[in-house]
Amino acid sequence: MRLETIAVRACAEVDPTTGAVAPPLYLSTTFEHGPASQAIHGFMYIREKNPTQLRLEGALAQLEGGLGALVYSSGMAAGAAVLQTLEPGSHVIFSDDLYIDFRNLIRDFLPAWRIESSVVNMQDIQELKGAMRANTKVVWGETPSNPLMKVLDIAAIATATHDAGAHLVIDSTFATPVLQRPLSLGADIVLHSTTKYCGGHSDVQGGCLVVKKREILDKLFHVRELLGAVASPFNSWMILRGLRSLPCRMERHSANAAAVAAALAASPLVEAVYYPGLASHPGHDIARRQMKGYGGMLSFLVRGGREETLRVASRVKIFLNATSLGGVESLMEHRASSEGKMSKAPQNLLRLSIGLEHPDDLIEDLMQALA
Ligand SMILES: *Cc1c(COP(=O)(O)O)cnc(C)c1O
Numbered sequence: 001m002r003l004e005t006i007a008v009r010a011c012a013e014v015d016p017t018t019g020a021v022a023p024p025l026y027l028s029t030t031f032e033h034g035p036a037s038q039a040i041h042g043f044m045y046i047r048e049k050n051p052t053q054l055r056l057e058g059a060l061a062q063l064e065g066g067l068g069a070l071v072y073s074s075g076m077a078a079g080a081a082v083l084q085t086l087e088p089g090s091h092v093i094f095s096d097d098l099y100i101d102f103r104n105l106i107r108d109f110l111p112a113w114r115i116e117s118s119v120v121n122m123q124d125i126q127e128l129k130g131a132m133r134a135n136t137k138v139v140w141g142e143t144p145s146n147p148l149m150k151v152l153d154i155a156a157i158a159t160a161t162h163d164a165g166a167h168l169v170i171d172s173t174f175a176t177p178v179l180q181r182p183l184s185l186g187a188d189i190v191l192h193s194t195t196k197y198c199g200g201h202s203d204v205q206g207g208c209l210v211v212k213k214r215e216i217l218d219k220l221f222h223v224r225e226l227l228g229a230v231a232s233p234f235n236s237w238m239i240l241r242g243l244r245s246l247p248c249r250m251e252r253h254s255a256n257a258a259a260v261a262a263a264l265a266a267s268p269l270v271e272a273v274y275y276p277g278l279a280s281h282p283g284h285d286i287a288r289r290q291m292k293g294y295g296g297m298l299s300f301l302v303r304g305g306r307e308e309t310l311r312v313a314s315r316v317k318i319f320l321n322a323t324s325l326g327g328v329e330s331l332m333e334h335r336a337s338s339e340g341k342m343s344k345a346p347q348n349l350l351r352l353s354i355g356l357e358h359p360d361d362l363i364e365d366l367m368q369a370l371a
């Protein structure tokens with residue numbers, strides 16, 4: 001089956017007892033077992049697994065081409081779970097344009113967990129190779145990245161990672177399972193904040209990991225069961241609902257973002273546009289090879305400083321000033337303000353999550369705000 005069909009039909013079996021076409025939402029925390037705790041129906045307790053969550057995990061695994069998937073209460077919980085599988089004394093290498101709260105997690109938790117970390121520019125494979133240590137267990141790349149939209153060569157990084165005996169994690173949140181399939185390019189674990197495009201309507205939080213190897217899946221399952229960051233049945237149900245229209249939405253998000261990026265790039269009031277779909281983007285050739293579309297996220301630099309940039313943000317009428325991304329509504333955010341002390345975002349950078357409105361309305365809104 002093709003991706004669009006998988007998105008609609010994966011784990012969409014009609015409910016055998018009622019014929020319901022939409023999947024049932026099972027809220028039960030506990031399931032009947034035998035007198036000596038023998039499993040009868042395949043389920044025991046909600047923290048381990050539940051039927052609604054299993055449907056979502058099955059669909060995500062099929063979309064990413066993985067052996068299995070695990071869903072979490074948030075994208076952060078999914079990412080933390082990977083680090084919680086590591087022994088003290090392990091070393092992790094992160095890509096440099098990294099989601100801000102992973103940067104905060106490195107600073108606030110990894111030292112106490114005795115996990116060493118390095119942050120490198122993974123667009124330079126030699127720099128990545130140079131950072132490898134005997135105890136390097138995980139290489140963690142985010143592509144396209146937040147907020148600079150850097151594109152990493154997943155296949156090349158996977159080769160370097162495996163040569164060093166480590167596992168590769170790719171945070172593919174911006175790309176979604178529709179535009180990029182990191183497992184097929186050599187990654188061992190794919191991470192998504194499903195709060196974003198997978199949910200798609202700014203109304204549900206979640207995260208997931210999709211993996212290729214049984215051994216990694218088992219370790220992650222153990223961590224999730226004991227540390228408890230599992231997705232709730234309702235959130236699982238909502239994200240599964242979002243997945244059904246994901247390929248369709250990503251087409252429109254990508255087309256709209258391409259139109260907005262081109263309009264911004266043509267404006268003399270804009271210093272630079274970061275969108276992998278622009279031929280001028282340094283990662284364009286890699287993106288064209290490893291992605292099926294360029295997605296709905298872009299950032300741009302206003303010609304001017306912090307003040308001029310905040311003025312643009314205060315003048316938009318259709319765009320909402322809000323964090324997060326991947327919903328139907330277009331959002332704008334001054335990342336230097338929202339990221340705080342650890343931010344490396346330029347003061348004149350605005351990040352856009354391009355929604356499903358008509359692109360001409362979005363472009364007109366940006367042009368009047370810039371004028
Ligand atoms: C939002 C986001 C996360 C964190 O996900 P939450 O669901 O907010 O915990 C991780 N990585 C990227 C790229 C994100 O955009």
